[in-house]
Amino acid sequence: MDATLELVLERGFGGTAVTDIEAAAGLSPGSGSFYRHFRSKREVFEAVFERELDRARRHRTGFERGPVGGAAEAALTRRLLEQLDYLAAIRPLIMLLAREHGRFPELTARVREALLDGGIADEAAHLARDLDGAPGDEPLRDDPHAVTAVVVSALTGYHLSREFFGRPPAGVAPERFAAALAALLAARND
Amino acid sequence: MDATLELVLERGFGGTAVTDIEAAAGLSPGSGSFYRHFRSKREVFEAVFERELDRARRHRTGFERGPVGGAAEAALTRRLLEQLDYLAAIRPLIMLLAREHGRFPELTARVREALLDGGIADEAAHLARDLDGAPGDEPLRDDPHAVTAVVVSALTGYHLSREFFGRPPAGVAPERFAAALAALLAARND
DNA sequence: GTCTATAAAATGATAGAC
DNA sequence: GTCTATCATTTTATAGAC
Numbered sequence: 001m002d003a004t005l006e007l008v009l010e011r012g013f014g015g016t017a018v019t020d021i022e023a024a025a026g027l028s029p030g031s032g033s034f035y036r037h038f039r040s041k042r043e044v045f046e047a048v049f050e051r052e053l054d055r056a057r058r059h060r061t062g063f064e065r066g067p068v069g070g071a072a073e074a075a076l077t078r079r080l081l082e083q084l085d086y087l088a089a090i091r092p093l094i095m096l097l098a099r100e101h102g103r104f105p106e107l108t109a110r111v112r113e114a115l116l117d118g119g120i121a122d123e124a125a126h127l128a129r130d131l132d133g134a135p136g137d138e139p140l141r142d143d144p145h146a147v148t149a150v151v152v153s154a155l156t157g158y159h160l161s162r163e164f165f166g167r168p169p170a171g172v173a174p175e176r177f178a179a180a181l182a183a184l185l186a187a188r189n190d
Numbered sequence: 191m192d193a194t195l196e197l198v199l200e201r202g203f204g205g206t207a208v209t210d211i212e213a214a215a216g217l218s219p220g221s222g223s224f225y226r227h228f229r230s231k232r233e234v235f236e237a238v239f240e241r242e243l244d245r246a247r248r249h250r251t252g253f254e255r256g257p258v259g260g261a262a263e264a265a266l267t268r269r270l271l272e273q274l275d276y277l278a279a280i281r282p283l284i285m286l287l288a289r290e291h292g293r294f295p296e297l298t299a300r301v302r303e304a305l306l307d308g309g310i311a312d313e314a315a316h317l318a319r320d321l322d323g324a325p326g327d328e329p330l331r332d333d334p335h336a337v338t339a340v341v342v343s344a345l346t347g348y349h350l351s352r353e354f355f356g357r358p359p360a361g362v363a364p365e366r367f368a369a370a371l372a373a374l375l376a377a378r379n380d
Numbered sequence: 381g382t383c384t385a386t387a388a389a390a391t392g393a394t395a396g397a398c
Numbered sequence: 399g400t401c402t403a404t405c406a407t408t409t410t411a412t413a414g415a416c
Contacts, residue, residue, distance in 0.1 A: 015204020027381095033383075143370055146369065161342070184374040207392085
């Protein structure tokens with residue numbers, strides 16, 4: 001499964017032959033030994049996908065929660081970096097979706113359910129709520145769902161830009177990026 | 191070439207047979223008529239990629255420029271929507287990169303040069319500059335490159351989330367998204 | 381659980397008639 | 399510029415020995 005994941009991320013499902021998987025897994029290429037473990041190429045792909053989905057679900061626990069007190073902006077920055085780390089951790093799942101959502105349309109809904117509905121968007125919403133709950137702040141005068149969308153988009157965009165282009169947007173490192181985003185968010189209730 | 195683009199975006203290069211391309215182009219499948227137009231499958235892929243790269247380059251002209259005056263936030267919102275439209279227009283190029291940058295590593299630098307170095311990042315930088323030059327504003331007290339990175343990330347992230355997940359983050363429509371981002375940017379010099 | 385051997389189909393590509 | 403026909407290779411998958 002590790003060999004399959006690596007090859008599919010590099011060449012795609014259609015560009016990966018069972019022979020390649022056997023070779024990468026240390027089996028004799030073309031021997032058909034693969035078929036003692038999985039009944040078809042599709043089956044191993046689905047197994048890999050399920051494994052990565054499970055990993056992603058298990059990974060999202062223990063995020064910091066609660067009102068952002070004291071040095072609000074620094075705390076915010078820390079949480080945003082945490083979310084970037086999460087995205088990095090579930091990289092395989094995101095890349096599997098990016099590569100094969102055309103051939104396996106069912107991936108879309110499954111990843112969305114695991115990531116968006118209960119993942120970053122959730123965290124970003126908490127974040128926005130926590131921020132608004134900070135002592136001394138007035139209630140929101142802007143659109144909280146839209147702010148959540150901006151935060152989620154910025155985080156995923158930053159991650160994907162690094163993945164696809166091999167470097168972060170404008171060459172800005174994660175810490176600088178998170179600090180700038182936190183500053184924008186903190187200033188919005190001034 | 192149209193048939194090839196569509197098939198490659200859906201199934202990937204390795205998952206698209208020359209036979210499929212022939213069928214989609216209205217030729218007799220398996221006839222080899224494809225080879226009267228291109229010498230190999232790789233060649234048609236490269237032709238498609240170059241065509242989309244060219245289209246993307248030609249498309250980015252006529253963006254609004256200059257100091258954001260008057261209703262600064264509304265003007266900003268308009269420009270951000272313009273950038274989202276641009277991303278939608280060059281969708282094929284972005285998706286080709288997302289799908290095949292593993293198999294054709296040379297795509298990365300070429301798309302980056304066309305999009306990031308002279309594209310959105312450039313526009314975002316102008317945007318930040320124009321915003322700071324607005325009459326009555328004080329000079330920037332934050333990190334302009336990092337703010338640019340946030341804007342680029344937010345725009346690309348919003349676009350890619352819609353592509354990969356089939357819906358915008360938090361269900362927020364483009365207008366709401368752009369308005370929220372503009373509000374965050376406009377508030378940062380208060 | 382791996383190997384050799386092999387079958388059946390799909391795939392990339394060419395030759396030559398129309 | 400398309401078709402029929404064809405070929406060599408690659409690919410998916412199975413059978414059976416060890």
